[in-house]
Amino acid sequence: MPIAQQLAHQHTVELTPTAPFLFDATFHKPDHFPSADTTWEQGVRWQTMRWLGLRLGLVFRNQGTVDAPCLALEVWAQEPLPQAGRAAMVTEIRYRYNFDLDLAPFQEQFSQHPALGPILLRWRGMRPMHPGSLYEYLIIAIVLQNATVRRSVAMLHALFARYGELLHFDGQALYCFWTPEELAATEGQLRELKIGYRARSVLRVTQAFAAGQLDEHTLRAASYSEQRSTLLDLYGIGPASVGYILADVFHHMDEMAHISPWEQRIYSKLFFDVDPDTPVDVAELIAWFDANFAPWRWLAVHYVWEDLFWQRKNAPVDWLERLIRL
DNA sequence: CATCAGGGCCCTG
């Protein structure tokens, strides 16, 4: 069992994302399943982070506005961070949270768009991001596969409880991820966590990282097609998972190579207002996104999608409820 | 109770 760690506050850094920056819609995605390494309330996000072998607790506090963004980042840890590591950590966080995304051309292209314009105005400054490492995203992608949300939550929690570590900081108790090197498990041991056939995927992906078969920072600098093929080479990682990763981790805002059946139904209703039970062909959907949203297909759909799920957070959206399996 | 499909992917033919 993991040992709970009490972290002490180390220091606070000021962060300034590019404007416009919308704190809450960037730091909280109502469509994401709740995972025990993070929590959010308006203006604040708590997040654990595995970095340079350290287990960190991060607290982001909004101290700015959309047009003059400013965040205070509290770093909690057991040991003081070396001074040199601090700057590198800020660089890493800027990357992961997509703080340097230039939204101006996107805003300009779609501000007058009949459907997208008003949504863009409502969520101006929102951006996709992923707070964790590529490895950590892959684990999440694996537990998402072929499961209801409820079950994905249970699987990730079981993994955290067995291989992660519970960190206490700023009044929160959140799990921190394990590293590939730390997960010395057999397929059978993983199966005990009731993750089923995904045990093999978790194991093989973990081994690939531990063996140095791929490296996140190297991959960031690689071409889109190289990133895609490297990810697809991982056992248990297919087109659906890769699509999310290319957008959320590698920030490809025009990603739209794959649409899975459940998304196809929701897109059909959202963009064509047709019965989700007789959805628009995937090829037709992609062609339409091409014609209307390129070269920002992912980002445009992200805005519409998040807008929908924020609505749902406030009040159930009748047609949507049966299309998402909780 | 039994059956089935799921917020995919692998493997086979």
Next chain:
DNA sequence: CAGGGCCCTGAT
């Protein structure tokens, strides 16, 4: 390149 199988679970 189409289709069956896979861990489990909740829905029917």
